[in-house]
Amino acid sequence: MPISLVNRPLRPATRLAVLVLLSALLAHGAARAQGFDDLRREHRPSDIVVLDRHGEPLQRLRTDPSARRGAWVPLADVSPALRQALVLSEDRRFYQHAGVDWRAVSAAAWANLWNTRTRGASTLTMQLAGLLDEDLRLGQGGRSLRQKIGQAVMATRLEATWRKDQILEAYLNLVPFRGELVGIDALSRTLFGKAPHGLRDTEAALAAALVRAPNARPALVARRACGVLQAMRGPSGEADCDALDMLAEAALARRAWPAAEGIAPHHARRLLAARPAGQPAPAVLRSTLDARLQRLALQTLQQQVKELRGRHVEDGAVVVLDNASGEVLAWVGSTGTLSSAAEVDGAAAPRQPGSTLKPFLYAQAIAQRRLTAASLLDDSPAHLQTASGLYIPQNYDRHFKGWVSARTALAASLNVPAVRTLVMVSPRAFHRQLGELGIALRESGDYHGYSLALGSAEVTLGQLANAYRALANGGRHGAIGQPPGRDALDAGAAFIVGDILSDANARARTFGTDSILATRFWTAVKTGTSKDMRDNWAVGWSARYTVGVWVGNASGAAMWDVSGTSGAAPVWAALMRHLHAATPSPPPRPPAGLIQAAVRFGGQLEAARQEWFLPGTAQAVFAIDSEAGSAMFTPAQAQNGSKPGPSVPARITAPEDGTILALDPDIPPARQRLTLLAEAGTAAPRALRWWIGAREIGRGPSAQWLPWPGRHVVQLRDARGAVQDERRIEVRGAVAKAGVAAR
Incomplete structure (x- = not known):
């Protein structure tokens, strides 16, 4: 121009x-000037606005400090x-x-x-x-x-x-x-x-x-x-x-806007962090959250913490997941202004989960046919020898209930039966099972030992809620935000555990018949409290949703007299009622092959009822005789003067899974044999076969094995060659002298 x-x-x-x-x-x-349309298109605000699934603004978060x-x-x-x-x-x-x-x-x-x-x-x-x-x-x-x-x-x-x-x-x-x-x-x-x-x-x-x-x-x-x-x-x-x-x-x-405004700051940061590195932040980012549900979750959590303020509680977190899609519908990381650590995302912070790990343990034991929901477990004082000394588990109320079914033990959250169950499964195997469900523990199963049954490890609320979602989906696991994919747990065992956790009568021995955990529609729920009342949890699912709630203190300080039903459970119940105010939640259908049969208990231990069984594990009578009462760590099988049900597998009682042996070069190899022990279950003791690798090394309920250096899998098989149980061990140190055959 x-x-x-x-x-x-x-x-x-x-x-x-x-x-x-x-x-x-x-x-x-x-010289050339930049196009106006290009300039407007490339403009980036210093803040990102996160929208909910319906387009409603949830959070504004600053991304450019310059x-x-x-x-x-x-x-x-x-x-x-x-x-x-x-x-x-x-x-x-x-x-x-x-x-x-x-x-x-x-x-x-x-x-x-x-x-x-x-x-x-x-x-x-x-x-x-x-x-x-x-x-x-x-x-x-x-x-x-x-x-x-x-x-x-x-x-x-x-x-x-x-x-x-x-x-x-x-x-x-x-x-x-x-x-x-x-x-x-x-x-x-x-x-x-x-x-x-x-x-x-x-x-x-x-x-x-x-x-x-x-x-x-x-x-x-x-x-x-x-x-x-x-x-x-x-x-x-x-x-x-x-x-x-x-x-x-x-x-x-006036200075400037606050760095963040809204009701979902922690989830906004999660979404932003999940973007590929080097990619500029968009002006608007859509999420799967529901603003109405997010707002209700935050308000309900804040109200509950206000009511608990006299008991030294100031923090909490909530996660709501869609069972089918895995989408996050609500993610509340803190109580906001009520917290002295509001920036900490309580839904992503590792905490001790207490009894909320028990459903996965019982599901694993049921899947391995070590237990049924009607099997009897001894809730009495127990002393377990460990590498660091005696481990003496206690129940929450410091009382023991005697012989109880696995259904009652799980629903009423009894600690000693859970530890006995972990003895059957082994800490290392349970650690692997948790990993399959997306709960990646920082320490090994051997590190935690039998205390792992009571939640001594650290998990996040997000991990825990998503693992419960796998129970809701018949044992199929998918990452948060993804539909269920691979099988992480037996579908029948997952169904049975869900049936137990939805049973108000089974939980009555601890929680009473009028518990806040009982809903008018079908739900399954488990509470948990960590050591010294530092963490309180309520996690459960309905036909469509999984809800997880944590209450405690971000600092790790102990709460005062806060139980499973007085801490996180009221928030869980309120959210479930809201989610199903107009949406039904019918009970799940049992997987193919699952059997429901009538059972009764000798000595009037528990009332007769209908019980669910995996194929081949059903039996009609569960009772205890004097021999069973003297055995501390047997699979709690029904006994009535005869052998237990037809499909209780044999199991290895020694060595423990993950055992490490050290050979001494100054001791003759023949004197360093390892004794292998097993319980036959329903199999004939003489039919048991001991295998290490590709070699059979003994028969019967016990065997002697001359170890050689390396990592080995000890298997217990029946007469047909089917594996009943296995243990992984490692042998270190000197090599056996030449001419000495390993048997």
Whole structure:
């Protein structure tokens, strides 16, 4: 576009300035301005807005610490008063010139010649050029002559390709205001607490005044704003400069938006962290959360913690998952203002889960046919010898119930029967099972030993809730956010455990018949409390949802007298009622092959009932005789003067899974034999076969084995070669002397 000059003789100073600029235009002919649409598309706010599944805003989270930018604001959404104020303040002939205001250039050149102060000759378009081009940015010492010429060149090209409204829109979105504030959206929301379209003429005058002197004292900003306001209102209007001064003092005292605002800060950070490295954060990010449910979960958790405040409780977390899709519907990481550690994501922080691991242990024992739901377990004092000494588990109430069924032991959350069950399964095997369910423990099963049955390891609420989702999906596990995929647990065992955890009668011995855990629709739930009451949990599922709740203190401090039903359970129950206020939750259908049969218990240990069994494990009578009562760690099988049911597998009782042996080179190899022991179960003892690797090394309920260095799998098989049980061991040290055969 040709430059139009005023049709009159130019003064010498003006002629010189024009010649310089024309020369620059010719020399800078290759320069090109960025397209307006590209600029708007590439604009990135300093904050990200996370939306829920329905498009409702959930959270605003800052992602760029270098500056504070809001969303790109179209010119139509900017207050007309601000547009007027900006043009009057910065570029009165904005709509007449073609990028360079030659009249202003002439005046500035003449003033410079006579050392007279006057307003600059920089137009809005030239200022925009300085914002778009790094080489033309204003430095601490002002712009050089080369930069000013470059501004004029680029402004001319902008005017040739952009419309005036586009130039003004881009300027308003890119111009730095006060401090770290960049663009009109950040300025309006920070200083005036409103969107740009709502600015009054007084606020618009203040905003325009900040362009010229962004970090000036409020009094100076107000003085300039008063002049802008007077120009806006015209000769017949009147500007109240005192009121403007007070407005400036109040507005400029405000700093910036908080770093985060909303009801889902922790989930927003999770979503942001999950994005590929190096990929710029988008302005808007959609989540699977439901804003209504998220809000209710937060409010319910806060209300419960307020009620528990006298018991030294200030933190909590909630996770709600969709069983089928794995989508996160609610993720509350803290109690917000009630917490002294609100930034800590309690749903992702490792904590001791207490009894909430027991369902997976019983499911594993049932799947391995070591137990049925009706098998009897001895809830009496127990002393287990471990490498570090005796382990003596206790029940929560410090009382023992005697012989109870596995159904009662799990539903009533009895500790000693759970430990006896872990003895059957082994800590190492249980550790592997938890890993299959997505609970990756930092330490090995051997490290935790038998205390693993009572939740001595550390897990996160997110991991725990997702593992319970696998129970809801028939043992099929999928990562959070993914539908169930691989089989992590026997479907029949998962169903039986769910049936136990939904049985209000079975849990009555600990929780009573009128427990808050009982719902009017089908649900399965388990509570847990960690050592010294540091953590309290309630995790369970319905036909469609899995809900997990944790209550405690982020600091790890102990709570005071908070039980499973008084801590996390009320929150769990309230959310389940909300989720199924209009949605039914029918009981799950049993998997194919599962058997329901009538059972009764000798000695009136428990009332007769219908019980679920895996194929081949059903029996009608479960009783205890004197021999069974004297055996501390046998599979608690039903006995009635005859052998137990037809399919109780044999099991290895020694060595323990994960045993490490060290051979001594000074002891003859024949004296270093390892004794292998087993319980036959329903198999004939003489039919048992001991195998190590591809070699049979003995028969019967016991065998002697001469170890050799390496890692070995000890298997117990029946007469048909079917594996009944196995243990993994490691042998270290000296090699057996030549000529000594291993048997």
